[in-house]
Amino acid sequence: MACIFDKIAAGEIPSNKVLENDNFLAFHDINPKAPIHILIIPKKHYENFQVMDPALMGEMTKFIQEVASVIGVDKTGYRLVTNCGENGGQEVMHLHFHLLGGTMLKWTDDHLNDPKDSF
Ligand code: 5GP
Numbered sequence: 851m852a853c854i855f856d857k858i859a860a861g862e863i864p865s866n867k868v869l870e871n872d873n874f875l876a877f878h879d880i881n882p883k884a885p886i887h888i889l890i891i892p893k894k895h896y897e898n899f900q901v902m903d904p905a906l907m908g909e910m911t912k913f914i915q916e917v918a919s920v921i922g923v924d925k926t927g928y929r930l931v932t933n934c935g936e937n938g939g940q941e942v943m944h945l946h947f948h949l950l951g952g953t954m955l956k957w958t959d960d961h962l963n964d965p966k967d968s969f
Pocket of ligand 1: 881933
């Protein structure tokens, strides 16, 4: 069964697109957590980063760099995040990178537990 990002990639669910080519799509997150919050996906379904094709990841790197240039954060900086699997906090099981920017981001407690609790 197609996941929600498969449907967005196919145009069956509308999205606010930033950039697109044959293999990748960048669109605005529906629930932004920063002034700029863009999701970048491969159109082909990969559940998460752990199973991503490393050769395609090279092309995806170039695409992400283009997205950063198009939205004008290539010089000011941005954060790139991918949540991988359950402990990574992944909710949509289709590989996606969050590109966050437009402000000075802090490293919040949301992202980190006390290291003593981790083992
Ligand atoms: P995850 O927690 O899996 O790393 O992030 C999933 C992200 O997808 C969340 O930031 C959420 O707001 C976003 N999202 C979920 N459903 C939709 C949707 O239908 N459209 C858009 N544009 N973003 C979505």
